[in-house]
Amino acid sequence: MTRYLLGRVGQAVLVLWAAYTVAFLVLYGLPGDPAALIAAGGDVANSAATPEQVAALRAQYGYDQPLVVQYLHHLGAALTGDLGTSPRTGPVAASIAQAVPPTAQIAALGLLLSVVVGGGLALTATFVRTRWLRQLLLSLPPLGVSVPSFWIGLLLLQGFSFGLGWFPAFGNDGPASLVLPAVTLAVLGSALVAQVFARSLRGEAAEAYADTARAKGASRLRVHLRHTARNASLPTFTITGLLVGQFLAGTVVTETVFSRAGLGQLTATAVSTQDIPLALGVVVFGAAVVVAASLAVDLAYPLLDPRMRRVTRPARGPVPAVAS
């Protein structure tokens, strides 16, 4: 058991280090001169910086050092929590800290809605006996996965903000501004939860223990909720964990449509302005969130499934890919 825990934590650290290294090499190793980019500013025709001035900028930000020296320097700093400084936006850690709360708010509400709606949908769909209704309910999750979130977002805005005026169309002021973005996230989230949960519910219902329970006289509803749902919730737990990482690591599309500050917007800004330290910061932070969420799921597994406490590896079913 302890070996399992240590192994998983070690694996997480290794993944994080690899993510940092790959991101660093890609961003800092790219051809192009970051100092020239800073000097160029936003306007193509209007840079009057001399080569000497650009060289001074290069030295100021350490871009004149060999790549390996820069890598060790930045990695060392990152270990102490210092993610570097962006020439445009200042300390990267502060920018990320500022972007986390608005994202966390819609992510939390989105996750709650995903679990509730997705879980409810799966429970209902696998319980009803009317064939057409079951088919209808089961066709909703694939639909939810395939509709692009910007389209959902614009549709919700059109109806509930521009039309009815119930919710603001932009910004992060107060609970009202959370609803539409969270619902947008929950369309994908609940579809994924429903898909996975419904599949395991059907699998569990066919197991012998379910027949046994029914043979003992338990009602269909009781078997459904008390026995099969409990066992079927384990893979659902995994997908929920992945959703936590997914929602927190940045929801670029949702935040753009709803004009919300957050990690997604920060990522988009870092990429579009080629802010190398900021881009590295958000990539590493995103990786850390995903790794942490997945680690939390793995560590929680033995608590949820007593069988896990005796084996060294969790046996996990295939998990659908999560798209953003």
Place this chain on the structure above:
Amino acid sequence: MSTPLRRPGAVLLVPALAAALALSACGGSSTTAGTGDADTFRFALASDPGCLNPRVAGNNDAAYPSRQLVDSLTDQDPGTGEIKPWLAETFSVDKTATRFTFTLRDGVTFSDGTPLTAAVVQQNFDEIIANGAAQAQSLQFLTGYARTVVVDERTARVEFDQPNAQFLQATASHFLGLLAPSSLAADPATRCDGNIVGTGPFVLDHYTKNTEVVETRRPGYAWGSSLWDHTGEAASARLDFRVIPESGVRSGSLRSGQVDAINGVPPQDEASLAAGGTTLQIRPNPGLVFTLTPNIKRPALSDVRVRRALSLAVDRPAVVAAALSPSFEVASSAVAGTTPGWVDLSSQLTHDPAEAERLLEAAGWTEGADGIRQKDGQKLRLVTYWAPVFNPNQTALELIQQQARQVGIELDLNSLPVGELQAKLATGDFDLSWGNSTRPDPDILRNTYWRDGAAPYGIDDPALVKALKGQQTTTDQEVRFADAARAQRVIVDKAYGVPVFELTTVLGLRPGVTGVRFDSYSRLQLVAAAATGD
């Protein structure tokens, strides 16, 4: 171990809770949507300003909020291009265009209480030189800066080692807006998100990245530009700039009254917004129009016939009709019609594919099997770089690509982020570049086409260089504009640039909005702006 789904009742309870949460959340929203407070003017920006430092605020979304915080020594009449008093009551330039003397208005203070003196003006220019490349957008105006002499408390004389006629116009731009000593002493980066103390009609309250810039009215403001109708304090107590990147959301927010004004009105929304009662306020940006600029160091493009053929292949009205809206003007010269010193060369910027083909034949480019012309086994394939800084760019370029193909020229389009585009052009490894640059002064041509010999296009045409140098070394406006006109003629004649359309600022204003003023850059001066309701 707890089991969340122990009782059937729990299953029903959770959705009920969620619904309650959603309801309670929307209960508090009735004031957020809908018409706002008349004392607040709400403006939607199309992108995050990124940096409010007026020294570097080069794009519209950064310039709009930044402009309200700082005043300039002079102002420029958007109609005539004339330079008029603002913080400088009077100003003069010597004949050699090297010495510029400004006499400051009395009683001007920065929002931290510091008075505006000649010594502060000196600190402002010295700071731009000291911070060099970090603020290149402002540095470009100070080529050859020697010193600023404090003549007396209210008189400052800016001196250059070489003639720099464009400097007077530059003092009207926000790039050289005056900052308080407390702001100047700090690192330029700290000015990006807050450390901006100016004399402007508004004071920065806060800037939250990707969300909003909030500014409040400066009490006691009494030194507005001589060009403004509005005198004294700003009309609105508060300016609320909201960042709304999605153009459909901007239009919808305007229509539903959640904001008072928006910029970056998408061409496809213009008609429906106008039909719904929105006022469209439109002005072409002065300066370099959107242009395909050939690299004449490339063998194919060193031939003037090929460059002319490319220009004749472009059907400018068709590009405007397809990619833009009737608010946009077809290019009539290398600079836009709103630029001081502009000349109308539209008779030369025509669409004539037959003539284009004739020129290409004469230059030895014959049609290949695939319709693309070739010469000595080389295809007439031009590698073109552009940046997605303006939404319709891609559509416009794809259309131009089709038009060029009809005469046998293949354009290979490559999009790069703006900073990377700059670096790419500096290498000289390109055939064509696409872009524009806003400035209400003909010196923009020197900066683009020659840059004192350092422009990546490497044009060393003596007639062009003479004209560009000429307009920089005289303060006689007639002589300056004559030189600028000569430069435009050479550029269009020799097709050193293929101008296509003028960047145009299209604002959408809610009914009842008054006082939104375009300055000479087609950027906004909001001292008089007010949303009086509808």
